[in-house]
Amino acid sequence: MAYSDKVIDHYSNPRNVGTLDKSSSKVGTGLVGAPECGDVMRLQIEVDENNVIKDAKFKTFGCGSAIASSSLATEWLKGKSIDDAMKIDNMDIVEELALPPVKIHCSVLAEDAIKAAINDYRVKNGFAPIVSEKVHH
């Protein structure tokens, strides 16, 4: 299968690889997927006092599309408010990276990781987690 240039770019030069201090109250961590499924994503956000994401980091175990999806997600998250970040849809990632149908689950995982990180941050700071009603395509 041929990968799109954007997937190859993110895979070869992944943005924002790394680890934030998960014990900090400003940091939300989302760990989604499972090793036996061949994909695990860990996405972390650091949120400032205005509810704006000022830093985002990821590490991903998975195929090139999974790595590219999470790399792209961190790029998009930086500078976004929490509310705007919640609106990132997996199909936006599919479109941006031109993922083929067999790789849509990678984008779903990235969206799940964003939401998991935001909810981790919310719970840490005394807010209820947001339950997504979304049914993935």
Next chain:
Amino acid sequence: MDLPIYLDNNATTPMDPRVLEAMLPYFVQKFGNSASRNHAFGWVAEEAVDYAREQVAQLIGANEKEIIFTSGATESDNLALKGVFEMYQEKGNHIITMTTEHKAVLDACKHLEKLGARVTYLSPQPDGLINLEELVAAMSQETILVSIMYGNNEIGVIQPVKEIAKIAHQFGALFMTDATQAVGKIPVDVIADGIDLLALSAHKMYGPKGVGALYVRRKNPRVKVTAQMDGGGHERGMRSGTLNVPGIVGLGKACELARLEMQQDAERLSKLRDKLENSLLELEESYVNGNREHRLPHTANISFKYVEGEGLMMAMKDLAVSSGSACTSASLEPSYVLKSLGLSDDLAHSSIRFGLGRFTTEAEVDRAIEVTKNAVTHLRELSPLWEMFKEGIDLDSIEWAEH
């Protein structure tokens, strides 16, 4: 060095130029139908087919009359399994095989189950080898066929065919082997090994695609299979269809070259394979899959824990290799062969198969070592699992959300 480097010789091999040379006259000048008995065009083709039949027979210690030409090992496997089941169903309906067989065997068996066969699928030991005691325990009066592959395509493990054949024969069953990966790579002798039916393919031994053979024993016992392709009664009535003369000539030439050169090829390739394997095992948390003693000289299957196979292959784009991960398929199921060995799904997802071949050079292997090491290191830097492992977190203690 030409890139990418081809290290997927278990999938297919490049054709040896000497094979192509032997085949070329049989397309345009000597195009005859080997079944045309009444003119020179037919005789020339028939002579070429007869010669190729001898070349194939010689490689496996058979008589040329015991060689049935087919379109490849998949057809040979199907003909053997379905043909034996149909021919011997009055004697019994039980077939024994293994979970690590090629799909051509497994799916043919599944088909036969629908037609009333009882099939036992034996699991291998963790090193990929058959447990002979379990085989004995599975045998019964109704067992008509034991079908166990000679050398495994994914992990290269060589089964103890001689012992398997003995057990099958003690119970009055036939022994068939899919020897696609073994023939031409290691010595195979149907008499010494006690093989009754054997499937082989040309394109795994530097011959053309689309041609193979089934060995069907003619003496002690005389084995018969019911044809699965009806028509002109070619190949002693077991496989109708005009013979693929150029392909068969190519198969014959490939067999002859293998007979003359396989020993030196095997010695050279096992040294290169060991170099590759030992260098890659220097990486932490890397494991060889399958028995390291009883195996084909050109195959190495290695799991690199905490990196995913498909992602890894992308970082190894200068190498043409194969992964045990099947993330591209909708099922996300990793290799069933590796899972049969008892590998966890995550380790099966993290495996790469290297298949060396006649044209693999030492410089290519050195490059492959470098590329693989860099790729594994790069992906581990990206891997949350690697980070957790390094922090001493037990990954089994985490509740993963399976998707």
